[in-house]
Amino acid sequence: MLNQVRGTHDLWGDSADLHTTILEQAQIYLSGFGYKEIITPILEWEDLFERTLGNTADIIRKELFRLVSRGDKDKEVVLRPEGTAPVMRAYLSHFMPPQHEKFMYRGPMFRYDRPQKGRQRQFYHVGVESIGSDHPWTEIETIAMALGFLNHLGIHDFQLELNTLGDEESRHAYTNVLVSYFSGCQSGLSAESKHRLLHNPLRILDSKAPEDQPLIQQAPLLQDSLTDVARDHFHTITSTLSELGIPYVHNHKLVRGLDYYSHTIFEITTDKLGAQGTLLAGGRYDKLAMLLGAKKPIPAIGWAMGVERVRLLMESSWKNNASTPAYALIPLDDSCIKASFDLAQTLRKEGFSITMLLEGKVNQKFKRAVSLGSPIALIIGPDEAASQTVSVKDLSSGEQKTMSPQDVIEHLQTQA
RNA sequence: GCGGGCGUAGCUCAGGUGGUUAGAGCGCCAGAUUGUGGCUCUGGAGGCCGUGGGUUCAAGUCCCAUCGUUCGCCCCA
Numbered sequence: 023m024l025n026q027v028r029g030t031h032d033l034w035g036d037s038a039d040l041h042t043t044i045l046e047q048a049q050i051y052l053s054g055f056g057y058k059e060i061i062t063p064i065l066e067w068e069d070l071f072e073r074t075l076g077n078t079a080d081i082i083r084k085e086l087f088r089l090v091s092r093g094d095k096d097k098e099v100v101l102r103p104e105g106t107a108p109v110m111r112a113y114l115s116h117f118m119p120p121q122h123e124k125f126m127y128r129g130p131m132f133r134y135d136r137p138q139k140g141r142q143r144q145f146y147h148v149g150v151e152s153i154g155s156d157h158p159w160t161e162i163e164t165i166a167m168a169l170g171f172l173n174h175l176g177i178h179d180f181q182l183e184l185n186t187l188g189d190e191e192s193r194h195a196y197t198n199v200l201v202s203y204f205s206g207c208q209s210g211l212s213a214e215s216k217h218r219l220l221h222n223p224l225r226i227l228d229s230k231a232p233e234d235q236p237l238i239q240q241a242p243l244l245q246d247s248l249t250d251v252a253r254d255h256f257h258t259i260t261s262t263l264s265e266l267g268i269p270y271v272h273n274h275k276l277v278r279g280l281d282y283y284s285h286t287i288f289e290i291t292t293d294k295l296g297a298q299g300t301l302l303a304g305g306r307y308d309k310l311a312m313l314l315g316a317k318k319p320i321p322a323i324g325w326a327m328g329v330e331r332v333r334l335l336m337e338s339s340w341k342n343n344a345s346t347p348a349y350a351l352i353p354l355d356d357s358c359i360k361a362s363f364d365l366a367q368t369l370r371k372e373g374f375s376i377t378m379l380l381e382g383k384v385n386q387k388f389k390r391a392v393s394l395g396s397p398i399a400l401i402i403g404p405d406e407a408a409s410q411t412v413s414v415k416d417l418s419s420g421e422q423k424t425m426s427p428q429d430v431i432e433h434l435q436t437q438a
Numbered sequence: 439g440c441g442g443g444c445g446u447a448g449c450u451c452a453g454g455u456g457g458u459u460a461g462a463g464c465g466c467c468a469g470a471u472u473g474u475g476g477c478u479c480u481g482g483a484g485g486c487c488g489u490g491g492g493u494u495c496a497a498g499u500c501c502c503a504u505c506g507u508u509c510g511c512c513c514c515a
Contacts, residue, residue: 138509225513324515325515405473
């Protein structure tokens with residue numbers, strides 16, 4: 023038997039329906055905030071991500087799926103690992119900056135990583151990007167929308183964590199403070215954090231290594247390096263969230279692995295999924311546009327939600343009422359198939375789902391009808407075919423009546 | 439990229455210290471019930487024990503490799 027590609031999963035039945043439901047509800051819910059769907063390609067130039075994510079990011083160093091290049095020798099094609107950079111690329115080439123545009127996207131992303139619970143090599147994101155507005159209310163509304171969407175899906179057990187990275191000046195100042203602090207106590211750091219000190223000092227703050235914890239506790243806070251402008255911006259957001267009754271935790275240690283973030287960053291986490299507890303994460307990324315060649319920064323904020331993680335949370339409690347089961351139609355022998363097919367087509371025109379059972383013997387067909395979840399069996403044997411009638415059997419009570427096709431339509435309508 | 443657990447029937451899993459023909463439950467098939475499912479009874483099919491190599495008179499069992507899976511590290515929207 024051929025294995026599936028590592029880190030990919032087949033979905034069928036209720037899981038597939040739930041996956042699709044999440045993607046559909048995303049489009050419906052987010053359009054209520056004026057977000058319009060944008061569909062960008064799964065294939066992009068590697069350059070797009072190398073420029074935007076920073077070449078120290080793990081995503082670039084070891085997690086990209088690269089495709090064998092055919093024509094363009096010096097440019098590599100990759101499967102997209104995230105959605106923000108492609109949306110910004112599309113915005114810059116098809117829209118007129120700094121016009122405010124709001125996009126939502128949904129689709130598969132790819133990262134070559136070791137699979138575990140809630141982490142696959144092909145996974146789906148639902149994401150939003152609001153590009154062209156630096157108003158604090160853009161952040162507030164975007165965050166409220168994220169929480170609202172999870173609630174809309176029936177998820178309530180999560181926590182909103184929030185922090186600010188400040189503007190470039192704040193972040194630069196803080197990085198210096200932090201590097202000098204950690205350099206002073208370098209010998210006490212874990213090996214990983216020593217490495218981070220050189221490449222991505224902010225990341226030390228969310229190290230899980232036990233030996234790092236006391237040093238992190240004592241570390242200077244980013245808050246103390248903020249410029250007045252950055253401080254005011256963040257204060258507007260936190261005070262407004264409080265006013266709106268949205269609970270949040272100001273996590274001073276929350277940082278980002280990607281270079282393009284500034285000001286507000288946030289994560290929505292759960293403790294129900296083990297190590298991969300981030301359901302949704304995002305932030306402001308005013309610098310991204312310039313990395314892609316814009317002459318000035320373009321204010322932007324977005325988030326992305328892990329569809330599989332959300333699905334795992336919903337799976338136990340979700341009731342699949344989206345698709346009513348198809349009614350089973352049983353031709354008793356081959357001579358009745360044509361009459362059965364005609365009836366099926368008639369009923370389908372009335373909007374009913376009909377599945378004609380062709381395989382197996384008669385008793386197997388009845389068994390199959392039950393296991394498919396059909397509440398009734400529609401039966402056509404030689405007698406029914408000759409008299410142009412249908413026998414309708416209620417599979418829970420066992421009652422059976424013979425009636426005309428017109429009466430079947432009425433019968434099914436009262437059932438539904 | 440690093441570490442631990444697990445791969446046996448369609449599914450869920452048993453198979454002390456190696457030992458003849460590898461088991462159970464559920465499901466499936468047949469019959470009791472030749473146009474009718476569920477309950478019951480009787481019978482049956484179904485296994486390169488993930489794959490490759492090694493040790494041994496003998497390997498599902500021990501060793502090595504590999505693939506897959508799972509949990510964690512790392513990383514991440």
